[in-house]
Amino acid sequence: MRAVSLPSPAASLAFPPAVIALLFPAFLLVMWSLAARLGWLPPQILPAPGEVGSALVELARSGDLLHDTGISLLRVVEGFAAGCALGLLLGIAMGLSPTVEDYVRPLFTAFAQVPTLGWIPLLMLLVGIGEGLKILVIAKAAFVPVTLNTLAGIRAVPSHYAEVGALFRFSRWQMLSKVVLPAAVAPIFAGLRYGLTHSWNALVAVELLASAEGLGYLLVWGRQMFWLDTMMAAMAVIGVVGFLLDRVMAALELRLQRWRLA
Amino acid sequence: MRRALRGTVLPVALLVVWEIASHGGLVDPRILPPIERVARTAIDQVANHGLLGDLGFSLLRDMIGFALGTLAGLAAGTVLGLSRIADRLFMPTFNGLRQIAILAWIPLIAIWFGMGEVAKIVFIMAAAFIPVVLNTHEGVRSASAQLVEVARTLTFTPWQIVTRLYLPAALPSIATGVHLALIYAWVASIGSEYFMTVGPGIGGMIIAGRERFEMDLVMLGILILGLVGYLINRSASLLEAWLSRWQRA
Numbered sequence: 024m025r026a027v028s029l030p031s032p033a034a035s036l037a038f039p040p041a042v043i044a045l046l047f048p049a050f051l052l053v054m055w056s057l058a059a060r061l062g063w064l065p066p067q068i069l070p071a072p073g074e075v076g077s078a079l080v081e082l083a084r085s086g087d088l089l090h091d092t093g094i095s096l097l098r099v100v101e102g103f104a105a106g107c108a109l110g111l112l113l114g115i116a117m118g119l120s121p122t123v124e125d126y127v128r129p130l131f132t133a134f135a136q137v138p139t140l141g142w143i144p145l146l147m148l149l150v151g152i153g154e155g156l157k158i159l160v161i162a163k164a165a166f167v168p169v170t171l172n173t174l175a176g177i178r179a180v181p182s183h184y185a186e187v188g189a190l191f192r193f194s195r196w197q198m199l200s201k202v203v204l205p206a207a208v209a210p211i212f213a214g215l216r217y218g219l220t221h222s223w224n225a226l227v228a229v230e231l232l233a234s235a236e237g238l239g240y241l242l243v244w245g246r247q248m249f250w251l252d253t254m255m256a257a258m259a260v261i262g263v264v265g266f267l268l269d270r271v272m273a274a275l276e277l278r279l280q281r282w283r284l285a
Numbered sequence: 286m287r288r289a290l291r292g293t294v295l296p297v298a299l300l301v302v303w304e305i306a307s308h309g310g311l312v313d314p315r316i317l318p319p320i321e322r323v324a325r326t327a328i329d330q331v332a333n334h335g336l337l338g339d340l341g342f343s344l345l346r347d348m349i350g351f352a353l354g355t356l357a358g359l360a361a362g363t364v365l366g367l368s369r370i371a372d373r374l375f376m377p378t379f380n381g382l383r384q385i386a387i388l389a390w391i392p393l394i395a396i397w398f399g400m401g402e403v404a405k406i407v408f409i410m411a412a413a414f415i416p417v418v419l420n421t422h423e424g425v426r427s428a429s430a431q432l433v434e435v436a437r438t439l440t441f442t443p444w445q446i447v448t449r450l451y452l453p454a455a456l457p458s459i460a461t462g463v464h465l466a467l468i469y470a471w472v473a474s475i476g477s478e479y480f481m482t483v484g485p486g487i488g489g490m491i492i493a494g495r496e497r498f499e500m501d502l503v504m505l506g507i508l509i510l511g512l513v514g515y516l517i518n519r520s521a522s523l524l525e526a527w528l529s530r531w532q533r534a
Binding site: 040043044045046047048051067068122125126127128129130133136137138140141142144145147148149223224227228231232239242243245246249251254255257258259261262263265266 | 287288291292293294295296299316370373374375376377378381382384385386387388389390391392393395396397471472475476479480491492494495498500503504506507510511512514515518
């Protein structure tokens with residue numbers, strides 16, 4: 024019997040997907056320009072797209088953009104690294120030892136139950152509004168998903184892997200580094216990636232609430248000055264940096280999993 | 286039993302250290318008020334400052350924003366899942382805008398909609414909308430092509446195909462989206478109160494506590510945030526299990 028090929032619905036779309044994907048943004052841009060040019064909305068509510076563009080160029084030229092993005096990135100890297108280190112340690116400890124999990128899990132769950140946003144005012148009273156606050160908040164945001172995913176990943180390692188390891192008389196450390204962790208790389212990495220997204224969101228939150236530099240502060244500043252073009256430019260940069268951070272994690276994830284494909 | 290007991294060791298130890306530290310003068314009681322002061326603040330807030338009203342306001346706002354965002358998300362997700370053209374036209378833009386951390390929208394929303402209740406609800410709506418769209422879209426698209434063929438052969442009307450086939454197939458995924466929306470909406474409610482502090486609510490109470498350096502008020506607020514978050518999460522899990530119960534059968 025011959026396979027009958029049905030015309031796929033996609034074939035009826037004459038344009039490549041990228042062109043179609045750009046139609047709607049192009050339409051939005053045209054409407055936005057018209058709305059601004061014809062004065063449908065006052066510029067205090069909706070600045071022209073060109074103004075947002077020149078605000079972005081101006082921010083880039085003055086060096087503010089680079090400075091603020093650098094500050095924000097540094098904070099995220101520091102906080103994320105701290106949160107990951109703690110999350111991996113706790114996740115591994117709980118994953119390997121049910122006793123540790125029995126002791127720690129309820130407190131951890133209670134801690135995780137309060138959203139990062141809730142901890143910010145408390146931490147502001149405890150440590151002030153300096154760099155320490157930002158690092159702690161960002162670390163907390165990464166810590167929870169990294170711990171949970173590491174724990175789940177280690178628990179999901181098939182028990183016969185450990186049996187093979189035992190056959191080789193692997194030490195505890197060898198078992199962890201040669202058997203358990205490589206087998207749990209996928210879920211652990213999913214946790215890291217998720218954690219980085221959380222960290223980035225937490226950074227925006229903490230910079231909106233208490234900061235004098237950074238991309239979040241750029242937003243606050245634009246709002247106080249009623250400079251919508253600056254605000255929108257800052258939002259765009261926040262979106263792009265967030266997206267790139269996630270891409271970097273995705274690329275790392277692929278790299279670390281190469282051995283699976285081989 | 287033994288496992289449950291072990292779980293209480295750390296929390297109890299923490300509370301004991303807390304009490305000793307704040308009574309023994311090891312830590313400034315303004316930084317670490319004794320537990321009974323937090324409890325007294327709780328009673329005082331309920332009796333004299335309308336804590337329950339604040340909580341009610343936060344929850345009401347949360348539920349309105351959640352309901353509107355979820356309904357809009359279901360409609361948009363279904364259309365995007367069913368129509369390839371809509372998917373190609375709108376999904377890339379949606380995915381692009383979604384990259385912007387949700388809190389970064391707050392200043393813009395505040396300027397567009399004012400600092401009042403409307404802006405808060407719009408923000409909560411947006412927070413609930415995103416996961417529902419994504420999961421509904423994914424769920425609808427995952428419906429089996431063979432079943433659609435069968436339905437066509439049985440001359441189902443398009444409406445029947447959507448309601449009898451696509452939506453049931455998408456239900457587990459939709460349930461996940463709604464679950465996430467419940468959590469996001471609650472966090473967004475708090476966020477909206479932080480940044481647009483007009484009107485009563487738990488988030489506003491926490492911010493006021495911070496501004497007046499009343500740690501007991503902040504701690505009480507955090508406790509309530511955690512409890513409400515926990516209850517929302519529990520009920521969402523139950524709802525999710527109930528919605529996907531037919532799958533196990």
